[in-house]
Amino acid sequence: MREQLLAIADDELFLGWRESEWTGIAPMLEEDVAFSSIAQNEIGHARAIYQLLVGEDGDADALAFDRPLEEYRCAPFVELHLLDWAHTIARRWLYETADEIRIAALKADADPAVAGLAAKIDREETYHRMHAEMWHEHLKDEPRFRDAVEELWPYAIGMLPEELRADLAGRIGLTLPSDNLSQAHERGTHTDELAPMWEEMTEVRRSAPAGAQW
Amino acid sequence: MVEAEVWGLLEEIPDPEIPVISLVDLGVIRSVDVSNGHVRIEFTPTFLGCPALEYMKRAIEEKVPGAEVQVIQDDSWSTDKITAAGREKLREAGFAPPAPRLIQLQSQVHKCPYCGSTETRLENIFGPTPCRSLRYCDSCRQPFEQFKTI
Numbered sequence: 001m002r003e004q005l006l007a008i009a010d011d012e013l014f015l016g017w018r019e020s021e022w023t024g025i026a027p028m029l030e031e032d033v034a035f036s037s038i039a040q041n042e043i044g045h046a047r048a049i050y051q052l053l054v055g056e057d058g059d060a061d062a063l064a065f066d067r068p069l070e071e072y073r074c075a076p077f078v079e080l081h082l083l084d085w086a087h088t089i090a091r092r093w094l095y096e097t098a099d100e101i102r103i104a105a106l107k108a109d110a111d112p113a114v115a116g117l118a119a120k121i122d123r124e125e126t127y128h129r130m131h132a133e134m135w136h137e138h139l140k141d142e143p144r145f146r147d148a149v150e151e152l153w154p155y156a157i158g159m160l161p162e163e164l165r166a167d168l169a170g171r172i173g174l175t176l177p178s179d180n181l182s183q184a185h186e187r188g189t190h191t192d193e194l195a196p197m198w199e200e201m202t203e204v205r206r207s208a209p210a211g212a213q214w
Numbered sequence: 215m216v217e218a219e220v221w222g223l224l225e226e227i228p229d230p231e232i233p234v235i236s237l238v239d240l241g242v243i244r245s246v247d248v249s250n251g252h253v254r255i256e257f258t259p260t261f262l263g264c265p266a267l268e269y270m271k272r273a274i275e276e277k278v279p280g281a282e283v284q285v286i287q288d289d290s291w292s293t294d295k296i297t298a299a300g301r302e303k304l305r306e307a308g309f310a311p312p313a314p315r316l317i318q319l320q321s322q323v324h325k326c327p328y329c330g331s332t333e334t335r336l337e338n339i340f341g342p343t344p345c346r347s348l349r350y351c352d353s354c355r356q357p358f359e360q361f362k363t364i
Contacts, residue, residue, distance in 0.1 A: 030337070030338045030340075033338060033340045033341065033342075034338065034339065034340040036340075037340040037341075037343075037344045038340070040263040040265075040344055041261065041262070041263045041344055042263070043263055044261060044262035044263020044264065044344075045262055045263070047262065047263070048259075048262045048287050051287065052287060056284070056285065112288070113287075113288070116287070116288030116289045116290075117287050117288065117289075119288075119289035120262065120287065120288065120289040120291075121262065123289070123292065123364040124261060124262065124263075124344070124364060126364070127339055127340070127362060127364075130339055131339050131340070134339075
């Protein structure tokens with residue numbers, strides 16, 4: 001369970017970082033605001049899960065930022081540096097659809113601390129899903145969007161453990177490759193984009209080991 | 215110190231982003247327990263990514279010296295926990311209070327906090343903070359901030 005929670009927290013942290021890269025440069029002001037809020041929520045979810053893992057008095061920041069790169073458990077999907085809006089929205093929609101499935105599983109967890117936090121996260125995710133569905137509705141017939149979804153699909157599959165993948169395929173309306181374990185971009189592997197992202201994310205922290213004050 | 219006194223002190227702490235309501239109005243104080251002179255306060259975050267959480271925790275610790283403030287990360291807070299007085303204060307300040315969850319699920323009616331009209335439309339699901347959406351009133355032609363129901 002610890003491994004699974006760490007994977008979700010890492011996904012939320014790195015995806016939150018990626019979404020925040022649209023702040024100020026999204027195609028319209030509404031989306032500047034939306035992506036900033038979504039990023040803030042996702043990073044808040046990561047923080048809460050890290051805190052659960054280290055205990056109330058533990059150092060969540062240390063868990064989030066001080067691990068060697070090979071110990072991060074995020075899926076390659078959230079690392080991709082997408083500079084195109086169709087791909088960005090395709091990832092939002094795929095991510096939220098997959099996230100809903102795994103959060104539902106966590107809500108049923110026997111540990112009340114895990115189930116309670118998952119239920120709290122789910123309340124906020126409702127609005128992310130509304131936003132993703134709104135865009136999906138707008139763009140679903142656009143070839144550029146369809147292509148982006150198909151291109152990202154093998155990455156999206158890698159977000160979920162094998163037993164939840166059929167559900168995702170059904171909701172997205174795409175087929176799971178028969179040997180999806182070899183075709184998916186699996187958790188545990190990383191893209192070349194993780195290192196520069198992590199370096200940027202932790203630059204201030206690493207440059208002021210005693211703690212930055214401002 | 216008795217529990218009622220602690221509640222009284224907490225009522226004096228304004229929400230850092232919307233200072234018209236207090237932390238008690240906001241419903242984020244889940245419980246206050248005083249035993250053998252030891253004060254224990256359970257505090258539930260609103261939105262997990264809210265940057266005001268640390269600030270609120272510190273404000274409680276300063277207001278009630280010596281209190282143990284425990285942050286509860288479970289699902290016990292929702293916008294239904296905002297008190298009736300808190301909802302009225304929000305409305306007076308021009309924020310549309312969140313619809314109760316039961317009502318929100320049954321109808322998508324959102325009232326303008328200025329004129330009371332229900333002829334309003336969603337402009338953006340997201341707003342200046344994670345807890346608010348932006349709506350526009352077609353009757354009085356005012357944009358307004360709507361608290362999300364969560």
